[in-house]
Each structure stands twice: as structure tokens, then as C-alpha cells.
Amino acid sequence: MNAVFYILAALTLAGGLATVLLKQLVHCALAVTVAFAGLALLFLQLDAQFAGFAQILVYIGAVAILIVFAILLTRGSELPKDGVFSKTWFLGLVIAAAVFAVLGWAVLASVSAVPQQNAVPSVTVRDIGIALVGRYVLPLEIVALLLTAATIGAVIVAMHEKERPR
Amino acid sequence: MIATPEATNPFFVNLDQIFVFLSNWLVGFLPAVLRPVAGVVLGVVAIVCVFPGLFALTTVFERKGLGRIQNRIGPNRVGPYGLFQPVADGIKSLTKEDIVPLRANAVVHFLAPLVLVVTVFMGFAVLPMGRNMVLVDMDAGLLFFFAMGAATELSVFMAGWSSRNKYSLLGAMRAVAQMISYEVVLLLSSVAVVMITGSLSLPKIVAAQNQYTGVFPHWYIFTPWGLAGFLMYAIAATAETNRSPFDLPEGESELVAGYHTEYSGFKFALFFLGEYLAMFSISGLGTTLFLGGWSAPFSFLVWVPSWFWFFGKVMLSIFVFIWMRGTLPRLRQDQLMNFAWKFVLPFTLLNLLVTALWRFMGEGWARWMVCTVILVAAYVVMGRVEMRSEHFGRRSYRYAE
């Protein structure tokens, strides 16, 4: 536990909180980007270089951009008149707090049972590549299929319903 | 590769490593605990000084070059041959009033240029600018570079959205859509190099190209897949940096100045700087991936310092950027998108397959023939198919009613 961890954790959680609480949707999208960046830095701090950079590339480079595009396409940058929180917000808050209480209790109660290994694992990108096309080749293929399906699906869903004659 | 007598001459070896020695010497004054940190800080300071200096030079170079192409003289008032023009421009932009639109989103408006410049600067950290001259030799250096490049897109959106100006917003949306489309190509054309080298570390990629057959180097551009990959990379890089002919995001005739319409003074200068820095970094990456990085173009020239070759190649690509800007007309938005998704991307994907073929066919001339034939055939067929839907008849105009 060092200072860097506390700073990054605070950054990530502040980004997350701001995402949930801010009114203007574009601000939410920018705040969630801060949370994503904080998480990527946490990954880097955990010596997971590849996962950290992949997180930045995918989340900040693609997902955040997708989100802002969706916000602008649905006129989400205009504030709604009747508030941003749903009528059952209190219930949602209670559920979230309860979930956190259970998770936190589980973590703290099992601290002694959790294995602890502090040596830095020496994993190169090469190892990851070999693992991807070796032991994990089936999940890789499935992910490829899923991504293709998702690309086609997203295009079809978002396409205009009526084909305009040219 | 040390082959010629000049290369072993201690003077040239020292000249090659002069910046490394200088850095080590300066850091040597500090206690041992601080040395690693101080080395990095020194490297950062060097990058932060060298590239903006290069940016200042490039602006004069560009304006003079464009003037030449357009049959006029270009800036010639400040200093000899107008060389001090960037100094005057810098003072002007620093003393100008900083105007923030009344309804602008002040915080985001302020942060956007900073995010842009910082993320662009980060990309330089992994570029090898000479033998042993890389700030951080990361195992996943290429991925880091692209991660930083992806982060710049968001700053463009921030600038456009926070200005509360429809031209800014439209420019930003165009820029982001364009950058996303061409980033896919940029990544995939670099993957070909990674497939051959087997490493994401940029110094290793340069080392793999720093070999010679006879006097000719093993640069990847001198292979069929490398040439195709380099051309695709160059197209994508031009689009990624919003340079002409892909400069729709700032099409003056339609959008005033695109996403930085509402920026003035120093913030505008930051955007300007960010754009040129992005050009340098993307040229640097292209140089590293396809043009052999800091390696010399002929084996009898290895005595010339490695950093000279790196910066020479980067400036050469900048020259090509300027040349294209002075020559080619701007594309239309639909042409831009169709070109990206229907021609460049399929061709890059095909190039990946060809690269794999190249890798597994082993040495020999057979792979040269096969790869070249496939790529040329694909280029011709795809070009024909694309062109068929275009009708080059007389232009028909539609007027607003």
C-alpha cells in the first residue's frame, strides 16, 4: 500500500462518482473517461502493462467516443426538465449500498484466507501472445466471432429503418 | 552493423552517441539514488525543447514551401529570409487576448488544448530517435503509442463541444469520425510489421531493420507487404493528423476553422502546436516501422550519426506532407469515409494475409513474386470495382429550393 495506489484509487473513484452524479450527460462521459484512465493506471501499477494500454486504447479511444457520439445523436446534451434521477432513486441507492456492504464484508473477512504473493511477475508481451494463440486460442476465436457479430449487429440496429431510394 | 572503417572510428562513434554521453555526464553529478529519475527528466526536457523548436522551423518551411508551390514568395519580413517569423508569431499569440465564449463550458474549454498537447507529447516517449536514444524502452511500446493517439481524439471532441458553436461541434464530429476510421487502418498496417518482427518494442523493430545485404538495408518498405503497408500507413497518417487532402475537419469554406474556431491566443497556439507535434510523432512512428528508424540508407553511410538519419527521415516526411497540402484538393465527407472503409481497410486486411504468407514462405524469390502479384492484382481489381460505381460524366448540380 503506497501513496501512488491511494492517489489512483481516489482518482478512479472520484471519476466514477462524478459520472453518476453529474447532471450534464457530456460531463458524465468525460468523468467516466477519467475513471477509465484511473483504472488503466491502476493496471499499470499492478504490472499489467498490456492490459493497461489495451484499457486506454479500447475504453478511452473507442468506448468513450462511442458514448459521446450516442449522447449527441440522442440530444442528450440538453438537460431534461424533470430531473436526471429516476423516481425510485432511493431504492437504487439502498441496493447499491447493500451490495457494497456485502462485497466489502466478504473481502475483509477473507483477507487472511487470500493467497498473497508479492514478487513481481515477469510477463512479456511475447508470453501473452503465445498464450493467446496457444492455451487460450478457443476463447480468442470466440471473441473474434462475437466482435464480428457485434459489428454487424450494431450497424443493422442503428441503420435507418426505411432504405431511402437513391 | 559496423562495416566500414569510418564506422569504427572513435570520433564518429562518439558523435553518434553524443547525446547519450551528454545525458550520462549531466546525470553523473547527482547522487546515485536520483540518477534514474534524473535521466528520465532530462529526456523529457530534451523532447519538450527539441520538438517545439522543430515545429517553429516547420511553420516557416511550410509557409515558404506553399508560397513556392503557389508562385509567391511567402514570409520574408522578419529576419533573414523570414526565418524569425515563428518568433513574431509566438509573441503575437502570447500577447493576444484570450477570449472564451460566454456560454462555453469553461472547464472543458480550458482543458481540451492541454489534454491534446500532453497526450501528443507522451507518444514521443517510446520513439527511438537514435542508437540508444529512447526515453522508455517499453515491451509494449507500439501499443502505448496508439493508446496515446487514441486519447487525443477525446480532446478534439472536448474542444468542439465545449465551445458551444455549431461550426466547432460539426468540425469536432467530423474530426473524431475521421480519426476513428483511419486509426483502424493505422493500427492494422502496423500489425504487419509486428507480425514480421515478433515484437511490439520499437527499438527491437529498428534493430531488425538495421541489417544490410550488399549496400542496401533491410527496411520493411523494400518488401511488397512493407511498401503496401507503408502506403496505407501514410494515407491513414495524413487523415489522422487532419492534413490536406483529408483536412475536412477544418474546411475553411464550410466550417470556419473546425473544432478550434472559438480558441484564441495561447490556447489556439497550443492546438497549432499539438497538430504539428502529432505530425512529427506519426512521421516518427512511420519512420521507425517502415523506413528503418535511425539506420542509414546505405551500408557505407553508417558512420553518419543515427539521430541525423531519424530526424532527416522525419523532416522528409514532413516535406511530403507539405507537398501534398500544396497539391491535392480536399475530399468530400462521403468520399473520405468510403475511401477508408471500402478501399483502405480491405486492402490493409489483405496486406496482413500477404504478410503472413511472406513470413511462412521462407527465403527465396518465390515469395517476392507471389506477394507482389497478389497485392498488385488486388489493387487493380479493387480500384476497378470502386471506380465502377463512380460515374465521371458531366457534373450535375442540385440547387437549394
Next chain:
Amino acid sequence: MTTPLAGYLLVAALLFAIGLGGALVRRNAILVLIGIELMLNAANLNLIAFWRFGPHPEALTGMMFAIFSIAVAAAEAAVGLGLVIAIYRHTNTAELDKIDRMKG
């Protein structure tokens, strides 16, 4: 906070709760999707932390799981936002409590 691992797990739990709260209390469909993304990210942090402090980091299991999860989350975001845009085009709103008709 006794061990580093517990610290990371607690941060992940808190982030998960924040994401869940966001998904439950906000009215805009896009914000709900963002909440789900945050929850997935919290899970990724757990996976990476377990990989780092677990007994067999060289097996790369947690890391691989996180990388696949990032890829799947990207697909999920694309399809989810595509759906939101399609619904918006149909009903002219992205507020979830206004989309309450079963008939198109």
C-alpha cells in the same frame, strides 16, 4: 487495510457499487450503459489484482480473462449504444421511464 490485494478488491467493490448505483438511479439509457461499463471495469480490476497477487501469475489466467472481458465490453457498448440510438429514433427519447409501451 492489511494487504495490498484487499485494498484493490475494496476499490473494485466500491467502483462496482458506484456503477450499480448509477445504473439503478439514472433515467437516461446511456448513463445506465455507462454504469454497466463501470461494473465490468471493476470486475477487470479484480481479475488483474488476483492475477498479480495470486499463486500462479505465469499462467496468465486473470490477465487473459481481463483482456477478453475488455474486448467483450467493447462489443457490448457498441451494440448497447446502437440500440439506444435505434430506440431514440423510434420514440424520440432516451429516458428509460418514458419508454414504457410494448407496442411500437
